Amino acid sequence: MQARMTNIAVLAPDTFKALQALGNAVKDSSLPSRTRDLVHLRASQINGCGVCCDMHPRMMKRAGETDERLFAVAAWRDTPYFTDAERAALALAECVTRMADRADPVPDAVWEEAARHYDERALADLVVQISVINVWNRLNGSTRQVAGQWA
Numbered sequence: 001m002q003a004r005m006t007n008i009a010v011l012a013p014d015t016f017k018a019l020q021a022l023g024n025a026v027k028d029s030s031l032p033s034r035t036r037d038l039v040h041l042r043a044s045q046i047n048g049c050g051v052c053c054d055m056h057p058r059m060m061k062r063a064g065e066t067d068e069r070l071f072a073v074a075a076w077r078d079t080p081y082f083t084d085a086e087r088a089a090l091a092l093a094e095c096v097t098r099m100a101d102r103a104d105p106v107p108d109a110v111w112e113e114a115a116r117h118y119d120e121r122a123l124a125d126l127v128v129q130i131s132v133i134n135v136w137n138r139l140n141g142s143t144r145q146v147a148g149q150w151a
């Protein structure tokens with residue numbers, strides 16, 4: 001595998017800093033970092049972003065995430081490892097990531113379940129985090145960045 005071009009983060013450092021700042025803007029939120037990390041990984045799996053599917057589990061593992069949960073993110077509906085709030089966040093992440101695939105991209109039931117578990121600020125931060133990881137996935141995927149080279 002070979003990247004199509006130098007990583008955009010290197011070529012456009014101001015863009016990289018802006019995306020980093022947007023991603024870090026939730027530090028004062030009630031959105032748990034584990035939830036943020038789970039939706040980052042799930043969206044990356046859907047988008048087939050090799051860089052993020054390689055990087056995020058490693059970072060999550062260092063932060064104390066369990067192998068059971070890491071291995072099961074792609075099949076979260078069929079495993080007992082996630083809380084109801086995490087399940088709601090993962091469902092929302094899947095809808096927001098696949099917006100173009102559906103007539104009703106984020107069904108009311110999915111939104112209402114997420115809103116049951118997260119206050120408005122945390123829900124806003126969750127939507128931003130899902131959107132940010134989708135940007136990173138698109139930057140990496142379109143330029144064919146190679147997994148493992150980030151380390």
